Amino acid sequence: MLAKDLRLAVGRLARRIRQLYAYASDDDVSFTEIAVLSRLEREGPHTSAQLANLEKVTAQAIGTALGGLHRRGMVSRGPDPADGRRVITAITDAGRGALNSREQVVTERLAAVVDSLTEEERARLAAALPILVVLAERL
DSSP states (O other): OHHHHHHHHHHHHHHHHHHHHHHSOSSOOOHHHHHHHHHHHHHOOEEHHHHHHHHTOOHHHHHHHHHHHHHTTSEEEEEETTEEEEEEEEEOHHHHHHHHHHHHHHHHHHHHHHHTSOHHHHHHHHHHHHHHHHHHHHO
16 A cells, blocks of 8 residues: 555654754754754744644644753744734754754765665656655645
């Protein structure tokens, strides 16, 4: 069954990438924290509720991640200029540094593996990427 095979393959790839992120640095930033930093880097400041919704995790998980990142100076928190009752979180320079060092290590490792594929395999992988994005957005 295609769905089962896809789940197994993508799950294995996701676990391996998580492992690479875990070993890319010794700063004890969790995978959820890296995901939050990545989103804040790409999209700008968000509320914790927005982050929980976008990352598809519980408010408690986001609260824990943001608390740890804030304690380590990787995010800043402040009132939302549009609604002072809400708190928005933004990535700091320290957060960008942690994110960039991790992403560089993981991307280099992934690039080395992709480069080891045949030209045909790389073309098939490139053709599949838009479909994988659609699947991720629809799940």
